[in-house]
Amino acid sequence: xxxxxxxxxxxxxxxxxxxxxxxxxxxxxxxxxxxxxxxxxxxxxxxxxxxxxxxxxxxxxxxxxxxxxxxxxxxxxxxxxxxxxxxxxxxxxxxxxxxxxxxxxxxxxxxxxxxxxxxxxxxxxxxxxxxxxxxxxxxxxxxxxxxxxxxxxxxxxxxxxxxxxxxxxxxxxxxxxxxxxxxxxxxxxxxxxxxxxxxxxxxxxxxxxxxxxxxxxxxxxxxxxxxxxxxxxxxxxxxxxxxxxxxxxxxxxxxxxxxxxxxxxxxxxxxxxxxxxxxxxxxxxxxxxxxxxxxxxxxxxxxxxxxxxxxxxxxxxxxxxxxx
Amino acid sequence: xxxxxxxxxxxxxxxxxxxxxxxxxxxxxxxxxxxxxxxxxxxxxxxxxxxxxxxxxxxxxxxxxxxxxxxxxxxxxxxxxxxxxxxxxxxxxxxxxxxxxxxxxxxxxxxxxxxxxxxxxxxxxxxxxxxxxxxxxxxxxxxxxxxxxxxxxxxxxxxxxxxxxxxxxxxxxxxxxxxxxxxxxxxxxxxxxxxxxxxxxxxxxxxxxxxxxxxxxxxxxxxxxxxxxxxxxxxxxxxxxxxxxxxxxxxxxxxxxxxxxxxxxxxxxxxxxxxxxxxxxxxxxxxxxxxxxxxxxxxxxxxxxxxxxxxxxxxxxxxxxxxx
Numbered sequence: 186x187x188x189x190x191x192x193x194x195x196x197x198x199x200x201x202x203x204x205x206x207x208x209x210x211x212x213x214x215x216x217x218x219x220x221x222x223x224x225x226x227x228x229x230x231x232x233x234x235x236x237x238x239x240x241x242x243x244x245x246x247x248x249x250x251x252x253x254x255x256x257x258x259x260x261x262x263x264x265x266x267x268x269x270x271x272x273x274x275x276x277x278x279x280x281x282x283x284x285x286x287x288x289x290x291x292x293x294x295x296x297x298x299x300x301x302x303x304x305x306x307x308x309x310x311x312x313x314x315x316x317x318x319x320x321x322x323x324x325x326x327x328x329x330x331x332x333x334x335x336x337x338x339x340x341x342x343x344x345x346x347x348x349x350x351x352x353x354x355x356x357x358x359x360x361x362x363x364x365x366x367x368x369x370x371x372x373x374x375x376x377x378x379x380x381x382x383x384x385x386x387x388x389x390x391x392x393x394x395x396x397x398x399x400x401x402x403x404x405x406x407x408x409x410x411x412x413x414x415x416x417x418x419x420x421x422x423x424x425x426x427x428x429x430x431x432x433x434x435x436x437x438x439x440x441x442x443x444x445x446x447x448x449x450x451x452x453x454x455x456x457x458x459x460x461x462x463x464x465x466x467x468x469x470x471x472x473x474x475x476x477x478x479x480x481x482x483x484x485x486x487x488x489x490x491x492x493x494x495x496x497x498x499x500x501x502x503x504x505x506x507x508x509x
Numbered sequence: 510x511x512x513x514x515x516x517x518x519x520x521x522x523x524x525x526x527x528x529x530x531x532x533x534x535x536x537x538x539x540x541x542x543x544x545x546x547x548x549x550x551x552x553x554x555x556x557x558x559x560x561x562x563x564x565x566x567x568x569x570x571x572x573x574x575x576x577x578x579x580x581x582x583x584x585x586x587x588x589x590x591x592x593x594x595x596x597x598x599x600x601x602x603x604x605x606x607x608x609x610x611x612x613x614x615x616x617x618x619x620x621x622x623x624x625x626x627x628x629x630x631x632x633x634x635x636x637x638x639x640x641x642x643x644x645x646x647x648x649x650x651x652x653x654x655x656x657x658x659x660x661x662x663x664x665x666x667x668x669x670x671x672x673x674x675x676x677x678x679x680x681x682x683x684x685x686x687x688x689x690x691x692x693x694x695x696x697x698x699x700x701x702x703x704x705x706x707x708x709x710x711x712x713x714x715x716x717x718x719x720x721x722x723x724x725x726x727x728x729x730x731x732x733x734x735x736x737x738x739x740x741x742x743x744x745x746x747x748x749x750x751x752x753x754x755x756x757x758x759x760x761x762x763x764x765x766x767x768x769x770x771x772x773x774x775x776x777x778x779x780x781x782x783x784x785x786x787x788x789x790x791x792x793x794x795x796x797x798x799x800x801x802x803x804x805x806x807x808x809x810x811x812x813x814x815x816x817x818x819x820x821x822x823x824x825x826x827x828x829x830x831x832x833x
Contacts, residue, residue, distance in 0.1 A: 207548055207647065208650075208652065211653075211733070212586070212652055212653050212654075212733075213552060213582040213583075213585035213586050213653070213716075213717060213718060214550035214551055214552040214582050214583060214585075214586045214588060214643075215550070215551045215552070216548045216549070216550055216586070216645070216647075216650055217548060217549040217550075217551060218548055218549070218647075219543050219549055221545055224531055224540045224541060224542055225540070225541040225542070225543055225549070226538035226539070226540055226541075227538055227539045227541060227592070227594065227626065227627065227642075228537060228538040228539070228627065229594040229595075229596055229627060229628050229629050229640065230629050231596045231598065231629040231630070231631045231638075233598055233631045233632070233633040234633075235633070236631050236632055236633055237631065258537040258538050259537075259538060261537040261538075262536070262537050262538045262540070264538060268551070270551065270553040270640055271553075272553055272555045272596065272638040272640075274555065274557055274636060302551065303551065303552065303553060304553050305553050305554050305555040305638070306555070307555045307557045307560050307561065307636075308557070308560055309557040309558075309559070309560055309634065309636060310633065310634045310636075312598060312631075312633060312634075312636060314555075314596040314629070314638040316553065316594055316596075316640040318551075319538075321540070323531065323540075323542075326532075326540055328532065328536055329535075329536050329537070330536075392537075393537060394537060409535070409536075
């Protein structure tokens with residue numbers, strides 16, 4: 186088996202067969218049939234060894250995460266996922282590594298009925314580029330620019346777990362084995378909040394997924410919407426492990442580091458009752474409100490403004506990533 | 510100016526503004542409005558330093574080529590290009606390099622009215638992944654699988670120039686400076702045959718772009734169409750530089766090495782007269798015919814079967830590329 190056949194074998198046997206894929210892997214292009222009357226939502230994310238993940242990363246987790254971070258972007262638009270392309274550079278062919286990588290990637294693909302329709306491979310330093318596509322009605326797409334003064338700000342799930350796990354792995358903090366097990370999955374196998382994004386169509390004014398930290402990502406909503414916000418520290422949802430970490434080391438893990446892939450979104454007053462009734466398995470918490478005055482004001486329990494030590498950009502010197 | 514702002518500045522100022530781009534760079538996803546009643550043609554190609562290009566490559570040529578090889582895949586489906594995403598890993602920010610890269614890429618984008626709508630950047634070894642999208646009517650898409658016995662086989666332009674230029678650059682052959690100038694552009698700045706692909710809609714039975722060599726790529730058509738072919742050596746179009754090379758070193762450059770990005774396509778007898786009347790600036794040559802008997806038979810001027818020394822896969826040990 187040569188290198189081409191091997192790779193073709195691993196990827197051509199992908200497990201999803203959608204009716205809207207007229208031609209998938211194997212021609213010059215994939216031929217796809219988007220539904221009439223909806224917009225196509227398209228996103229692309231890179232994961233590079235030594236920048237986004239450690240060289241000894243579990244390949245199944247890496248396969249999961251490479252797809253998950255793209256599906257998370259679709260979730261943040263309120264889009265329904267459909268197809269993805271994979272660009273993979275590999276230093277060498279390692280059959281068991283590739284099998285595990287595909288297992289992780291395709292298990293998530295199957296869960297969300299998203300089909301691999303093409304891509305490219307090359308020999309080179311390990312890097313994964315995925316481009317994912319989905320559908321969203323034009324009128325209910327969740328843009329970053331839609332927030333209005335008076336909107337309530339919500340986040341799904343809990344924040345900071347991925348950052349705490351990363352600090353442990355970098356040797357900067359020490360967690361007990363059981364605590365690490367709890368948070369490691371948040372870093373290694375994030376859950377794209379696709380069902381939550383779909384449920385928020387027509388209810389949320391603006392949304393983003395938290396990949397660079399709450400402050401940076403909420404900051405994008407504020408900048409695009411030309412608004413400001415007030416966020417209450419004691420309303421930010423934390424896991425027990427992260428709560429203990431925050432009490433000891435401060436709020437930066439929960440506020441200024443990313444990789445949680447929770448959704449942050451804003452809801453106008455008239456939709457708050459409906460949103461509060463949504464039952465999300467991951468939970469849903471109101472953490473503040475959009476204000477007309479620009480700037481992000483973080484308020485602690487004593488009513489004082491809290492000034493984070495860093496804001497979420499360039500949060501690890503080795504970690505440099507930015508969407509175009 | 511930090512790294513994020515710099516990259517955002519270079520890419521956000523892309524020169525094309527299509528009416529079907531509802532949201533381009535700057536949100537979680539691009540939002541795109543595909544035309545009703547057509548299929549979406551999607552393709553993705555990687556260029557990795559040391560594999561697909563030399564470290565000292567001219568950045569403007571690299572920007573051109575990274576987009577051109579993707580547009581070439583759209584051309585081979587008969588698709589009209591619309592949008593593209595860029596994933597770029599860079600070892601460091603070099604403003605003049607980035608400006609030149611963007612100039613080359615955006616000049617080609619403008620020529621074909623194709624808009625950059627998103628992507629991702631990261632620090633890492635230099636690599637470019639582009640994913641391009643276009644439209645094609647379902648009934649006239651040029652598939653690899655459509656060839657039928659009796660079809661004539663055509664190629665656009667001339668073959669082998671890129672291979673001859675590469676041999677010179679690798680120090681394996683020596684060209685005069687004037688000869689090298691003629692062929693270097695074929696390797697460095699290939700022309701995607703988009704107008705030709707559009708003109709062949711409804712006329713050609715099957716098509717592919719030649720990126721791995723005529724033998725390998727025509728071989729894909731034969732395999733997908735479950736047919737064979739006869740190709741006449743003396744009908745293969747060559748530039749004067751490549752002709753001199755072939756006379757001296759044999760046919761491998763023209764037959765078994767790629768990067769010419771010409772189209773190879775098959776035409777049923779009833780459409781031959783119409784196709785022969787098409788005026789392609791790059792030229793158009795009939796090189797053989799599809800036969801029911803499987804296998805590719807190459808016939809020399811004495812009527813003997815010609816056996817190439819290698820067939821186009823793995824044609825340079827450092828050059829390992831394959832589409833999924």
